[in-house]
Amino acid sequence: MLTGTEILTTAQMRAIESAAMASGEVTGLQLMERAGTAVAGQIRLRWPKPGRVTVLCGPGNNGGDGYVIARLLHHAGWQVRVLGMDNSPGADAAEVKRQWAKIGPILPLTEAELRRRGESSDVYVDAIFGTGLTRAPQEDIASILLHMGGWGGDWAYYRPRIVSVDCPSGLCLDSGFFLGQSRVAGDLELRAVMTVAFDSPKPGHLLGLGPDCCGRLVIADIGLAHWRVTQRREIADGKALEVQRPAALTADWPIFDIPDNRRFALAGKKQAEWLTKRHATSDHKFGHGHALVLAGGIARGGAARLAARAALRVGAGLVTLAPPRSAMIDHGGPPDALMRRGIDDAATLDDLLTDGRITALCIGPGCGIDRATALLPSLLKSKRPAVLDADALSALAEIGLTDLHQGCVLTPHLGEFARLFPDLTERLGEKPRTGPAYSKLDAAREAAARSGAVVLLKGPDTVIAAPDGRAIIHSAFDVPWLATAGSGDVLAGLITGLLARGLPPLDAAATGAWLHAAAARRFGPGLIADDLPEQIPAVFRDLRA
Ligand SMILES: NC(=O)C1=CN([C@@H]2O[C@H](COP(=O)(O)OP(=O)(O)OC[C@H]3O[C@@H](n4cnc5c(N)ncnc54)[C@H](OP(=O)(O)O)[C@@H]3O)[C@@H](O)[C@H]2O)[C@@H](O)CC1
Ligand SMILES: Nc1ncnc2c1ncn2[C@@H]1O[C@H](COP(=O)(O)OP(=O)(O)O)[C@@H](O)[C@H]1O
Numbered sequence: 001m002l003t004g005t006e007i008l009t010t011a012q013m014r015a016i017e018s019a020a021m022a023s024g025e026v027t028g029l030q031l032m033e034r035a036g037t038a039v040a041g042q043i044r045l046r047w048p049k050p051g052r053v054t055v056l057c058g059p060g061n062n063g064g065d066g067y068v069i070a071r072l073l074h075h076a077g078w079q080v081r082v083l084g085m086d087n088s089p090g091a092d093a094a095e096v097k098r099q100w101a102k103i104g105p106i107l108p109l110t111e112a113e114l115r116r117r118g119e120s121s122d123v124y125v126d127a128i129f130g131t132g133l134t135r136a137p138q139e140d141i142a143s144i145l146l147h148m149g150g151w152g153g154d155w156a157y158y159r160p161r162i163v164s165v166d167c168p169s170g171l172c173l174d175s176g177f178f179l180g181q182s183r184v185a186g187d188l189e190l191r192a193v194m195t196v197a198f199d200s201p202k203p204g205h206l207l208g209l210g211p212d213c214c215g216r217l218v219i220a221d222i223g224l225a226h227w228r229v230t231q232r233r234e235i236a237d238g239k240a241l242e243v244q245r246p247a248a249l250t251a252d253w254p255i256f257d258i259p260d261n262r263r264f265a266l267a268g269k270k271q272a273e274w275l276t277k278r279h280a281t282s283d284h285k286f287g288h289g290h291a292l293v294l295a296g297g298i299a300r301g302g303a304a305r306l307a308a309r310a311a312l313r314v315g316a317g318l319v320t321l322a323p324p325r326s327a328m329i330d331h332g333g334p335p336d337a338l339m340r341r342g343i344d345d346a347a348t349l350d351d352l353l354t355d356g357r358i359t360a361l362c363i364g365p366g367c368g369i370d371r372a373t374a375l376l377p378s379l380l381k382s383k384r385p386a387v388l389d390a391d392a393l394s395a396l397a398e399i400g401l402t403d404l405h406q407g408c409v410l411t412p413h414l415g416e417f418a419r420l421f422p423d424l425t426e427r428l429g430e431k432p433r434t435g436p437a438y439s440k441l442d443a444a445r446e447a448a449a450r451s452g453a454v455v456l457l458k459g460p461d462t463v464i465a466a467p468d469g470r471a472i473i474h475s476a477f478d479v480p481w482l483a484t485a486g487s488g489d490v491l492a493g494l495i496t497g498l499l500a501r502g503l504p505p506l507d508a509a510a511t512g513a514w515l516h517a518a519a520a521r522r523f524g525p526g527l528i529a530d531d532l533p534e535q536i537p538a539v540f541r542d543l544r545a
């Protein structure tokens with residue numbers, strides 16, 4: 001299995017925090033002090049000259065962090081205004097609230113107070129809700145969040161200086177959606193310029209609206225690493241998650257005082273590095289596998305050729321493109337390295353698959369639904385590793401999921417996913433009202449468990465899940481130009497090539513997703529799908545440098 005950065009659900013985070021406190025080696029108050037110190041430190045790093053700050057403190061420990069931040073910024077020379085609630089928080093938050101009360105007033109946490117004339121601030125610290133959010137914000141807090149959300153709408157040219165503690169308040173850290181709001185981005189979500197979260201990223205930082213609304217994400221170490229490691233086998237469902245970060249963002253990806261030098265490893269990147277070495281030492285083309293890409297009839301477009309080209313570029317030893325015989329001429333163009341073989345029906349495919357040297361298959365891109373429906377049973381019966389994409393997914397929705405096996409990788413976008421798993425899509429579309437809200441991660445995991453195949457659910461937040469519960473999030477919010485016609489076909493080809501080379505399905509899918517985004521990033525805006533396979537050699541070269 002690839003080793004990447006672990007991300008934790010909020011339940012897992014709480015379990016780790018409790019284990020740490022139960023050990024007697026650290027108290028909740030100390031953790032809160034460390035959390036507040038980390039945020040105040042980040043603010044001072046970013047804005048070294050003390051200015052005016054408003055700290056908005058909620059009812060729980062997120063609010064507690066806010067009181068610590070207020071005190072520390074006050075001592076650092078900032079002019080601090082605190083808005084808080086008249087409630088009785090837990091002991092730790094109550095203690096830090098008392099400490100602040102000795103320094104300055106706690107004004108009511110209302111929109112009117114926030115908007116008081118002449119009281120505008122240089123920086124606003126959002127410490128209203130963190131991991132403890134269980135339901136949609138109401139009344140005063142809802143109107144504050146709505147008001148602040150309006151400062152940084154989708155089309156705003158600048159980000160207001162909101163620094164969020166753990167997450168923008170209202171965001172469900174398990175799903176990346178705002179409780180009580182639509183799942184689609186609007187102008188109402190609170191958009192921070194920076195979010196400082198603790199110990200590990202949570203799914204909500206990486207999924208849905210999280211990446212955009214968090215702004216720059218800083219992960220602060222608060223000394224929980226030991227318990228994270230020892231609790232790993234016991235936490236929640238016991239399945240470690242991994243996260244891949246786009247290389248271009250690593251400079252922005254905080255390495256904040258991480259004592260064991262734990263870097264936010266790039267899962268797919270490690271595997272890709274390994275591939276470049278492997279490529280250099282193997283001696284025979286069949287040692288790198290043989291991929292068979294099933295293509296469609298005349299005028300079905302170049303989708304299958306894009307996939308085949310990508311499989312070649314990613315290092316499959318041989319790639320055969322297999323259209324119906326009547327369409328051979330249509331598929332005769334470059335690259336000349338491609339082999340071609342006419343396949344008209346399932347019987348011919350059966351025959352071909354008696355050749356054990358064919359190590360992976362790809363079906364779907366430009367295939368046509370009827371042809372995919374006809375060929376899928378043979379392909380699945382062969383038990384060969386295979387990528388099922390595009391038309392093959394539509395065919396599968398008709399045939400049913402019964403013959404899928406562990407070597408299959410399904411690569412749906414949300415529309416195809418809806419055809420295959422309408423009930424999961426319905427849940428995913430419901431307005432999230434209570435936390436943890438149903439997430440893309442939940443849906444992909446459920447789909448993988450149900451189908452017995454690896455499911456790669458596409459988007460800027462691609463989630464890859466295996467039937468045994470392992471899952472990987474691949475964030476590619478920095479390359480929106482990857483959403484271009486045919487880019488999914490290239491992804492299918494990359495994964496097929498990697499399967500042909502012998503990578504296990506989850507690794508092949510994760511590495512394919514990483515290489516795909518890395519190629520888009522290297523090319524930059526203006527990219528068309530044809531450019532993607534051509535960037536793969538450069539991506540490999542960079543990895544070897
Ligand atoms: N992880 C770590 O190691 C560390 C974490 N730390 C910090 O603790 C934070 C988690 O603290 P937390 O558990 O107290 O939850 P928090 O986010 O403050 O909010 C919950 C409060 O709000 C309430 N509430 C919920 N929904 C509501 C609504 N819609 N409308 C109104 N009220 C609502 C809920 O009460 P309820 O009514 O649900 O009982 C509760 O009072 C975490 O994000 C981080 O900042 C650090 O201090 C130390 C190390
Ligand atoms: N906004 C975005 N940012 C980054 N990547 C994206 C974005 N939208 C889509 N993608 C990626 O682009 C690819 C599009 O694939 P797909 O929807 O199958 O398109 P096509 O059918 O045209 O090939 C997927 O890999 C998906 O993850």
Ligand SMILES: [K+]
Binds near residue numbers: 127167168169
């Ligand atoms: K917050």
